[in-house]
Amino acid sequence: xxxxxxxxxxxxxxxxxxxxxxxxxxxxxxxxxxxxxxxxxxxxxxxxxxxxxxxxxxxxxxxxxxxxxxxxxxxxxxxxxxxxxxxxxxxxxxxxxxxxxxxxxxxxxxxxxxxxxxxxxxxxxxxxxxxxxxxxxxxxxxxxxxxxxxxxxxxxxxxxxxxxxxxxxxxxxxxxxxxxxxxxxxxxxxxxxxxxxxxxxxxxxxxxxxxxxxxxxxxxxxxxxxxxxxxxxxxxxxxxxxxxxxxxxxxxxxxxxxxxxxxxxxxxxxxxxxxxxx
Amino acid sequence: xxxxxxxxxxxxxxxxxxxxxxxxxxxxxxxxxxxxxxxxxxxxxxxxxxxxxxxxxxxxxxxxxxxxxxxxxxxxxxxxxxxxxxxxxxxxxxxxxxxxxxxxxxxxxxxxxxxxxxxxxxxxxxxxxxxxxxxxxxxxxxxxxxxxxxxxxxxxxxxxxxxxxxxxxxxxxxxxxxxxxxxxxxxxxxxxxxxxxxxxxxxxxxxxxxxxxxxxxxxxxxxxxxxxxxxxxxxxxxxxxxxxxxxxxxxxxxxxxxxxxxxxxxxxxxxxxxxxxxxxxxxxxxxxxxxxxxxxxxxxxxxxxxxxxxxxxxxxxxxxxxxxxxxxxxxxxxxxxxxxxxxxxxxxx
Numbered sequence: 001x002x003x004x005x006x007x008x009x010x011x012x013x014x015x016x017x018x019x020x021x022x023x024x025x026x027x028x029x030x031x032x033x034x035x036x037x038x039x040x041x042x043x044x045x046x047x048x049x050x051x052x053x054x055x056x057x058x059x060x061x062x063x064x065x066x067x068x069x070x071x072x073x074x075x076x077x078x079x080x081x082x083x084x085x086x087x088x089x090x091x092x093x094x095x096x097x098x099x100x101x102x103x104x105x106x107x108x109x110x111x112x113x114x115x116x117x118x119x120x121x122x123x124x125x126x127x128x129x130x131x132x133x134x135x136x137x138x139x140x141x142x143x144x145x146x147x148x149x150x151x152x153x154x155x156x157x158x159x160x161x162x163x164x165x166x167x168x169x170x171x172x173x174x175x176x177x178x179x180x181x182x183x184x185x186x187x188x189x190x191x192x193x194x195x196x197x198x199x200x201x202x203x204x205x206x207x208x209x210x211x212x213x214x215x216x217x218x219x220x221x222x223x224x225x226x227x228x229x230x231x232x233x234x235x236x237x238x239x240x241x242x243x244x245x246x247x248x249x250x251x252x253x254x255x256x257x258x259x260x261x262x263x264x265x266x267x268x269x270x271x272x273x274x275x276x277x278x
Numbered sequence: 279x280x281x282x283x284x285x286x287x288x289x290x291x292x293x294x295x296x297x298x299x300x301x302x303x304x305x306x307x308x309x310x311x312x313x314x315x316x317x318x319x320x321x322x323x324x325x326x327x328x329x330x331x332x333x334x335x336x337x338x339x340x341x342x343x344x345x346x347x348x349x350x351x352x353x354x355x356x357x358x359x360x361x362x363x364x365x366x367x368x369x370x371x372x373x374x375x376x377x378x379x380x381x382x383x384x385x386x387x388x389x390x391x392x393x394x395x396x397x398x399x400x401x402x403x404x405x406x407x408x409x410x411x412x413x414x415x416x417x418x419x420x421x422x423x424x425x426x427x428x429x430x431x432x433x434x435x436x437x438x439x440x441x442x443x444x445x446x447x448x449x450x451x452x453x454x455x456x457x458x459x460x461x462x463x464x465x466x467x468x469x470x471x472x473x474x475x476x477x478x479x480x481x482x483x484x485x486x487x488x489x490x491x492x493x494x495x496x497x498x499x500x501x502x503x504x505x506x507x508x509x510x511x512x513x514x515x516x517x518x519x520x521x522x523x524x525x526x527x528x529x530x531x532x533x534x535x536x537x538x539x540x541x542x543x544x545x546x547x548x549x550x551x552x553x554x555x556x557x558x559x560x561x562x563x564x565x566x567x568x569x570x571x572x573x574x575x576x577x578x579x580x581x582x583x584x585x586x587x588x589x590x591x592x593x594x595x596x597x598x599x600x601x602x603x604x605x606x607x608x609x610x611x612x613x614x615x616x617x618x619x620x621x622x623x624x625x626x627x
Contacts, residue, residue: 051503053499053502053503072502073502073503074502074505074506074507077502077503077504077505078505082503082504083503085500085503089497089499089500091492091493091496091497091500098489101489102489102490102493102504103504105486105489105490106490106504106505106506107505110486111486111487111490111506112486112487112514113485113486113487114481114482114485114487114518115481115485116481116484116485116488117485119486122486158504162504162505
């Protein structure tokens with residue numbers, strides 16, 4: 001499988017602080033790849049460097065073989081990069097269907113229509129996508145009336161409406177109940193293989209349930225990239241998360257389906273992970 | 279005025295009535311009441327010259343023109359989230375263009391109006407290319423500066439514009455070779471093109487493009503992540519608004535047969551913005567009513583108030599801002615809509 005996303009020596013500094021420092025990352029086409037790490041590891045910053053929301057200080061970003069380092073977020077989005085946000089930013093006064101339609105019309109070429117005409121192909125796509133995330137019954141409900149879990153599902157439908165080849169997900173399970181994060185995991189697992197998924201997530205149950213590759217970040221650098229089993233077995237990773245004294249406690253019983261926050265409680269404490277640091 | 283009577287698609291009720299707007303934001307059949315009122319209003323407006331004296335008829339024509347300016351500004355303020363303090367510049371560019379074309383070339387309808395629209399659109403494209411890159415108060419200041427610049431130009435380029443005296447002696451518009459001299463005919467001419475202008479703004483605001491403009495207004499960062507280029511959409515919105523303001527200006531040249539630098543100055547821009555705020559940004563029909571109110575207070579009752587019409591406008595503005603969160607348009611939505619969805623309706627503008 002060829003690399004869909006390649007990062008080479010990618011770095012981002014805020015003054016003297018190196019939030020992301022020389023990160024190399026290869027994400028193969030069709031893979032579900034997770035980025036994990038303790039608070040302040042640089043996950044969200046790296047996420048923004050990939051999406052183009054923030055420019056890199058050093059290094060290169062390659063998407064489907066093209067160097068996109070200098071490309072704006074808009075141009076990367078048009079090249080098949082879609083994302084779901086950590087803090088849901090759906091349009092609250094619009095219906096679920098309208099939120100998806102806004103993304104779908106851009107990618108179906110009707111966004112520049114100046115007349116209020118029906119868009120059958122957009123409507124069909126919206127129905128299809130809402131169905132795929134289990135929200136077909138909720139199409140006409142305004143977002144402000146949807147539950148937190150439903151909004152997260154809707155976020156995925158909106159991202160899929162961008163016809164992505166790479167889907168970036170920033171903490172999709174944040175604030176979800178165990179049942180909701182279980183549903184989310186199923187949803188991501190059911191995505192077609194043409195879509196490569198990079199997921200930043202605190203909830204290790206979710207990570208180990210769906211990721212095939214895991215990259216552990218620590219202090220802005222890559223500590224380890226490997227299979228979930230390799231990551232679980234790594235002493236270095238345990239040390240980075242918990243310090244040496246707690247070694248051995250981190251990844252107990254996490255291979256079972258998500259049943260709620262076990263260790264992640266520990267990890268989820270404290271302020272939200274670096275959103276820039278500078 | 280079918281153009282303004284529909285409410286925009288964003289204000290969806292929680293559980294829409296059957297047959298309401300589809301997910302793509304395309305038009306549906308909601309309350310037919312709005313269309314009924316619009317049709318009725320259009321009939322009444324069309325019948326005005328048959329029953330009303332000349333002065334009120336020409337005042338009503340002025341209201342229509344100013345309403346068209348306010349509605350075109352609402353496309354920027356209410357739909358795109360760009361509060362402009364220089365929108366009268368394009369109104370003035372349209373007015374001078376139509377006046378010059380009528381005076382020096384032909385007064386045959388609709389050539390001066392078409393020229394007004396085209397030149398105003400170009401002016402909006404050139405200046406908007408700079409302005410829409412900025413946000414919030416910087417956009418306000420930039421548009422103010424652009425408006426002042428264009429007004430300066432109209433004052434100092436006296437060979438063409440007539441300078442401070444204005445451009446006078448604009449011939450009456452000709453339809454099929456006959457000049458429209460009677461007030462009633464001029465009114466009908468204004469009405470037809472004003473309705474056309476309202477229709478354009480209404481159609482744009484309800485189109486997929488209009489949905490994108492609203493998205494940019496509410497969350498530009500999100501729209502970028504969906505692959506939208508906010509700059510291009512805002513510029514296109516700015517040009518459309520400028521072109522329709524130019525149409526309103528062209529109608530002013532027909533109606534007044536005189537264009538002065540005051541028509542494109544700061545006061546006109548500010549009054550248009552006031553009309554939008556009082557009427558309720560984003561509703562389109564609200565600003566049209568706000569504009570009618572402004573003309574009524576300033577031009578109709580102004581002389582009786584010893585020139586204190588502006589003071590009354592100021593009070594109206596303060597009252598509207600403090601007591602009507604969504605302007606005049608907010609009053610009707612309170613009556614016709616229920617559910618928590620409308621509580622969170624856009625409060626911007």
